Amino acid sequence: MNSLIKPAKSASFASTNAVFIGRSIRHSVRNTEALVMAIALPIMLMLLFTYVFGGAIQPGGHYVNYVVPGIILLCAGFGSSSTAVDVAGDMTNGIIDRFRTMPISSMSVIVGHVIASLVRNLVATAVVIGVALLVGFRTTAGIMEWLAAVGVITLFILTFTWLYAAIGLVAGSPSAASGYGFALLFLPYLSSAFVPTDTMPTWLRGVADNQPITPVIETIRGLLTGTPISDVAWWAVGWCMLILVGSYIWASWAFNRKAGRR
Amino acid sequence: MVTAMIEVKGLRKAFGDHVVLDGIDLSVPSGAIFALIGPNGAGKTTLIHILSTLVAPDSGSVRVAGHDVITDKEGVKQSISLTGQFAAVDEVLTAEENLRMMGRLCGLTAAEARRRAIELLASFDLTAAAHKRVKTYSGGMRRRLDLALSLVVTRPILFLDEPTTGLDTQSRRALWNDIRQLAAKGVTVFLTTQYLEEADQLADAIAVIAGGRVVAQGTADELKSRVGGDVVELRDENDEIIREVPTGSSIREVKMTIDELVRAAPEGSRVNIRRPSMEDVFVALTTKELEESAI
Numbered sequence: 049m050n051s052l053i054k055p056a057k058s059a060s061f062a063s064t065n066a067v068f069i070g071r072s073i074r075h076s077v078r079n080t081e082a083l084v085m086a087i088a089l090p091i092m093l094m095l096l097f098t099y100v101f102g103g104a105i106q107p108g109g110h111y112v113n114y115v116v117p118g119i120i121l122l123c124a125g126f127g128s129s130s131t132a133v134d135v136a137g138d139m140t141n142g143i144i145d146r147f148r149t150m151p152i153s154s155m156s157v158i159v160g161h162v163i164a165s166l167v168r169n170l171v172a173t174a175v176v177i178g179v180a181l182l183v184g185f186r187t188t189a190g191i192m193e194w195l196a197a198v199g200v201i202t203l204f205i206l207t208f209t210w211l212y213a214a215i216g217l218v219a220g221s222p223s224a225a226s227g228y229g230f231a232l233l234f235l236p237y238l239s240s241a242f243v244p245t246d247t248m249p250t251w252l253r254g255v256a257d258n259q260p261i262t263p264v265i266e267t268i269r270g271l272l273t274g275t276p277i278s279d280v281a282w283w284a285v286g287w288c289m290l291i292l293v294g295s296y297i298w299a300s301w302a303f304n305r306k307a308g309r310r
Numbered sequence: 311m312v313t314a315m316i317e318v319k320g321l322r323k324a325f326g327d328h329v330v331l332d333g334i335d336l337s338v339p340s341g342a343i344f345a346l347i348g349p350n351g352a353g354k355t356t357l358i359h360i361l362s363t364l365v366a367p368d369s370g371s372v373r374v375a376g377h378d379v380i381t382d383k384e385g386v387k388q389s390i391s392l393t394g395q396f397a398a399v400d401e402v403l404t405a406e407e408n409l410r411m412m413g414r415l416c417g418l419t420a421a422e423a424r425r426r427a428i429e430l431l432a433s434f435d436l437t438a439a440a441h442k443r444v445k446t447y448s449g450g451m452r453r454r455l456d457l458a459l460s461l462v463v464t465r466p467i468l469f470l471d472e473p474t475t476g477l478d479t480q481s482r483r484a485l486w487n488d489i490r491q492l493a494a495k496g497v498t499v500f501l502t503t504q505y506l507e508e509a510d511q512l513a514d515a516i517a518v519i520a521g522g523r524v525v526a527q528g529t530a531d532e533l534k535s536r537v538g539g540d541v542v543e544l545r546d547e548n549d550e551i552i553r554e555v556p557t558g559s560s561i562r563e564v565k566m567t568i569d570e571l572v573r574a575a576p577e578g579s580r581v582n583i584r585r586p587s588m589e590d591v592f593v594a595l596t597t598k599e600l601e602e603s604a605i
């Protein structure tokens with residue numbers, strides 16, 4: 049047999065991931081509409097909550113200090129939701145069959161989308177914080193608190209991106225993925241993001257206090273504005289890890305089950 | 311050293327209660343060009359998906375390059391390259407980026423991948439569009455890129471599912487040439503096609519599947535002789551074919567067929583007697599199979 053046609057060597061695990069991360073970042077940069085939305089929406093929400101609702105919710109004018117952590121998470125949730133659409137798009141295109149028949153870790157396609165989403169959302173978060181500082185947000189955080197806050201935000205983005213990736217894998221089409229993803233975006237409104245939970249009716253308060261977003265928000269709020277944190281930080285990390293691991297397992301299962309079907 | 315690159319025995323596959331492959335036996339020797347033909351829905355794509363590990367067979371033994379498609383998927387994947395029936399290209403990237411990405415995934419260095427991309431863009435006549443996003447490509451350009459992507463590195467077996475569908479005549483000829491060159495280098499090519507002429511021109515061996523089974527297998531000539539006799543064509547005064555009637559090869563049989571035709575033949579019509587084409591073989595074999603399965 050000709051020496052040219054030996055069974056192929058193939059890319060290492062690390063370079064496979066690097067190639068797919070590069071691919072997804074190119075996709076993100078070229079999807080101009082989604083990119084503009086991911087940056088513009090946080091700014092619009094920030095201005096809306098500070099200038100339009102802020103006066104009514106907290107007439108003193110310090111609402112911006114209360115609402116920033118909520119806006120950060122709302123935007124991170126919104127930003128990572130496009131992962132569901134990206135993943136579903138790849139799964140309904142023939143290209144996934146090509147990757148699956150190559151001697152590489154084809155699940156890295158999904159890893160590529162997840163890391164690209166993380167990068168996009170961290171940039172969007174930086175924009176949110178920049179605008180927040182411009183409209184009067186005042187922080188008590190030192191360098192350690194900032195690092196911890198960025199760590200929690202990163203974990204939150206990663207968690208929700210994997211959850212959206214799994215949703216994208218089980219959805220039949222990109223538009224179905226976008227529909228399922230939309231439902232999750234209501235979670236931040238039912239938390240302490242925009243108003244303290246003790247202003248809510250008792251039954252709703254029960255929901256709001258015990259859902260994963262509230263401890264994450266309280267943790268970021270504590271780190272950035274010095275409100276008490278106590279054990280909510282552990283709840284925040286615990287919830288995120290639980291959802292992250294669950295979503296990863298769900299995504300891997302769905303990815304393997306989908307083989308050969310479109 | 312493996313002599314049969316693809317070895318399929320008693321392969322069955324059903325989707326729900328719809329049996330698609332119902333006991334397929336095939337053997338493809340190393341370095342051969344093998345063509346699979348059959349009507350729409352016969353299970354050609356399903357068979358390629360099974361051979362390339364995308365779909366698991368229900369039963370039977372399937373070995374590709376000596377590796378079992380269920381227990382040794384990785385071994386199979388290292389030996390194959392696939393261009394599926396529907397374009398598998400990244401629409402957001404350019405052709406050059408697609409090819410470089412594939413090169414990197416096949417273990418080439420960045421520089422090797424770039425060089426290979428330039429070569430393939432030239433040989434698939436895509437150099438002018440190399441830096442345009444694939445989204446803006448015509449169907450044929452997309453197909454050419456799709457084919458180029460499976461040739462970034464040369465693997466022992468190449469699967470092509472209807473590779474020339476949607477290509478113009480010139481691109482089709484060029485691809486036939488590439489396929490012949492690959493086979494000459496020792497690559498085993500397994501392709502499906504709707505064009506019988508293509509199977510006739512290109513393939514060393516042909517299998518016809520219909521009703522979930524291989525209804526005939528052999529070289530183009532062997533298949534033609536299986537249909538046996540000649541075909542009588544009835545043509546009108548403008549030389550348009552009115553009817554084609556397969557018949558035996560003896561003079562008596564031909565005469566009887568012509569006698570039949572004379573009664574219905576319009577004024578000015580002519581007759582022509584010829585050897586059967588692949589088309590005739592195909593029609594004869596698949597209709598026979600369909601009639602049998604209807605009973």
Ligand SMILES: Nc1ncnc2c1ncn2[C@@H]1O[C@H](COP(=O)(O)OP(=O)(O)OP(=O)(O)O)[C@@H](O)[C@H]1O
Pocket residue numbers: 308309310325330348349350351352353354355356357395
């Ligand atoms: N994932 C699937 N689920 C259910 N049925 C399927 C699936 N894939 C294929 N089929 C059915 O299997 C049959 C064979 O399909 P296949 O695509 O293999 O045919 P084909 O010979 O490639 O046809 P064509 O010439 O149109 O490409 C069809 O009836 C199709 O509906």
Ligand SMILES: [Mg+2]
Pocket residue numbers: 354355356395471
């Ligand atoms: Mg097909």
